[in-house]
Amino acid sequence: MRDLGVDRDRLWDSLMEMARFGATPKGGCRRLALTDEDKAGRDCFVGWCEEAGLTVTVDRMGNIFARRPGRDDGLPPVVAGSHLDTQPHGGKFDGVYGVLAGLEVMRTLNDHDIRTQAPVEVAVWTNEEGARFAPAMIASGVFAGVFDLDFALGRADAQGRTMGDELARIGYAGEAPCGGRALGAHFEAHIEQGPVLENEAKTIGVVTGVQGVRWYDVTVTGQDAHAGPTPMETRRDALVGAARMIGAINRIGHDHLPGACATVGVVEVSPNSRNTIPGEVTFSVDLRHPEAEVLAAIDAAMRAACAEIAADSDLGIEVEEIWYSPPVAFDRDCIAAVRDAAARLGYGHRDMVSGAGHDSCYVSKVAPTGMIFVPCAGGLSHNEEESADADDLAAGCTVLLHAMLARAGIV
Amino acid sequence: MRDLGVDRDRLWDSLMEMARFGATPKGGCRRLALTDEDKAGRDCFVGWCEEAGLTVTVDRMGNIFARRPGRDDGLPPVVAGSHLDTQPHGGKFDGVYGVLAGLEVMRTLNDHDIRTQAPVEVAVWTNEEGARFAPAMIASGVFAGVFDLDFALGRADAQGRTMGDELARIGYAGEAPCGGRALGAHFEAHIEQGPVLENEAKTIGVVTGVQGVRWYDVTVTGQDAHAGPTPMETRRDALVGAARMIGAINRIGHDHLPGACATVGVVEVSPNSRNTIPGEVTFSVDLRHPEAEVLAAIDAAMRAACAEIAADSDLGIEVEEIWYSPPVAFDRDCIAAVRDAAARLGYGHRDMVSGAGHDSCYVSKVAPTGMIFVPCAGGLSHNEEESADADDLAAGCTVLLHAMLARAGIV
Secondary structure, eight states: OTTOOOOHHHHHHHHHHHTTTTBOTTSOBOOOTTSHHHHHHHHHHHHHHHHTTOEEEEBTTOOEEEEEOOSSTTSOOEEEEEOOOOOTTBOSSTTHHHHHHHHHHHHHHHHTTOOBSSOEEEEEOTTOSOSSSSSTTHHHHHHTTSSOHHHHHTOBOTTSOBHHHHHHHHTOOOSBOSSOSOOSEEEEEEEOSSSHHHHHTOSEEEEEEEOEEEEEEEEEEOOOEETTTSOGGGOOOHHHHHHHHHHHHHHHHHHTTTTOEEEOOOEEEESOOTTEEOSEEEEEEEEEESSHHHHHHHHHHHHHHHHHHHHHTTOEEEEEEEEEEOOEEOOHHHHHHHHHHHHHHTOOEEEEEESSOOHHHHHTTTSOEEEEEEOOGGGOOSSTTOOOOHHHHHHHHHHHHHHHHHHHOBO | OTTOOOOHHHHHHHHHHHTTTTBOTTSOBOOOTTSHHHHHHHHHHHHHHHHTTOEEEEBTTOOEEEEEOOSSTTSOOEEEEEOOOOOTTBOSSTTHHHHHHHHHHHHHHHHTTOOBSSOEEEEEOSOOSOSSSSSTTHHHHHHTTSSOHHHHHTOBOTTSOBHHHHHHHHTOOOSBOSSOSOOSEEEEEEEOSSSHHHHHTOSEEEEEEEOEEEEEEEEEEOOOEETTTSOGGGOOOHHHHHHHHHHHHHHHHHHTTTTOEEEOOOEEEESOOTTEEOSEEEEEEEEEESSHHHHHHHHHHHHHHHHHHHHHTTOEEEEEEEEEEOOEEOOHHHHHHHHHHHHHTTOOEEEEEESSOOHHHHHTTTSOEEEEEEOOGGGOOSSTTOOOOHHHHHHHHHHHHHHHHHHHOBO
């Protein structure tokens, strides 16, 4: 059983097959949640599950569970879950890999006629990306009791179409309750979405948890004025102030290494006219750290720096925190199951903290959870050029197989 | 004659009357060139001119000249000119003041039965703002031989309607040639559009010329990456680099005081997503100085700073100069006529350089030219809240009257 491996090429072929649904000319995928492309991808997946003899259930959030019974089928299932939806300019691997690695585990168990003690399942979580319906990870959130079902079904896309209506339209408004049942464990295999494994030539990331994230909207207010006749000495240039703040936020991130990330991703300048001194600038701030206390220190440093620069430049400043996702620590035993499998299989591996959110964050609130990272080229994701190596994907899938077997037990 | 003054209230009332055409709810004006609102404003102005006994001529660019004959009517006319069109969210004074101050000069000459040696005219230049048809100041540019008539008539707005068609539609496609005749002098009264006069409690700005302007588009290229899983140490964040450049450009402006202006007004971040490290940032640069040599030094310093920051941060950089308007020096005798009038009338005054472009820039290429600035509240312009004081406006108009009389001669 220690030598048990998955079928590298079958996994790869399934990934490539799935990538045809919503394929983009640049080699990526556009398979937004609950669109026709998502329906086609789901239908394909369900077909594969049925071919593999799995029993498919859909819950009220459209989450799909494909089950392979255990000898003691009353035990809580050990689940491999992730998502099939993508970003608008997404790639072939983010999310999809975790789902199809789960399916490959099932196929491998079938190939070898392995019977598990507890049942095993593959889960597809609806709308992980949040690209069509906000917030992200909404359906795993409902499963975990973070969001109300009615709230979630009522979330609308930019055209005003609700998740409830779109689930019904594509035939994935299931009847099973969303949540309210125990899982023995939840494992999620995923591309790293960062460059660390690639840079260190490691194959497996043993994910111990997820960074805490704090999101802010910052508004800097000065005074619009004509760029020609307004002397430099009398200006209240909101952009010059915002630029200093962006620099300071970057330095604060560096000051709290290792582990800290500080990013300004969005900037809006008003009036954004070539010959007008900007009177108002808004920008986003994204602060991350695996420890809540350090994240709080970064928050304080960021607020102090912005206030000081604003006062120094006679600018108004408003820092509004719009979201806080506390750090997540995964289950010690699930982490150990992943680490042990990677070590036993001889893969180069390291413990790491996920910088991105995943369905596993919410699921970890109601089930013992672990994640497995594999490298992706250049750390790129949310990008049509997202790419991963077939051997690495197979390695991660093999670790998933062994971690699941460790939890489910072999008869 | 030294005590001759204009009618403060008549000037003010005419300004308020004109402001009704295209009036906005916030108290500003939207009277884009060659629209129905512009036609109504022009018709009103022409009516006033005819009531004042002036002879109205319209040239092929729709420039309006309202003439009061001189004793020697063959002499080149002394002209007061500016524009009636506004920005989309413009005010009541920018441009309009120079035109109606010219009309008030004519009315005052009538009131006092003053006969000038040379003829005097009020000019309305078409499409100074450039808000509807690019480039700005196009019709004074044609008059000065900077642009071809056919090029100008063919310029289209965002809906594809050309200046030629729109001039015909509103009845201002005149038959007089545009340009090709001598002007004895051209004076333009204008609100300052900056805060200097107000800050120094001066009434009259004696404008000696116009700053040179260089415009650039700068593109900074890094690498898009996910804000969570990408360690600070490995990022190529185009926005952090751009922020440093914006700070450096501001410092370079300060390093070249007095007289220098350096402004970044437009910033576009790509992909402009909250949790993505920006891979590309473009921004505009607007550099101004009254002396071409200093402006060249500022240009060199700006390019060196951007290149150094880019190299230091492993970012790509492209600096493209898209426009250069060399400094303009007005006519010594016209400047002196304005300065002498202000001094004789006892108005607090100072020499200054215009930071903004005006029709006088082009006209100065073919005629002796001077400008008169009056304060505007808070230095605001291109803004519906643009505001000026009736006494200041009357003072500037009186200076205009005396400067014109000094050039035209009194019989």
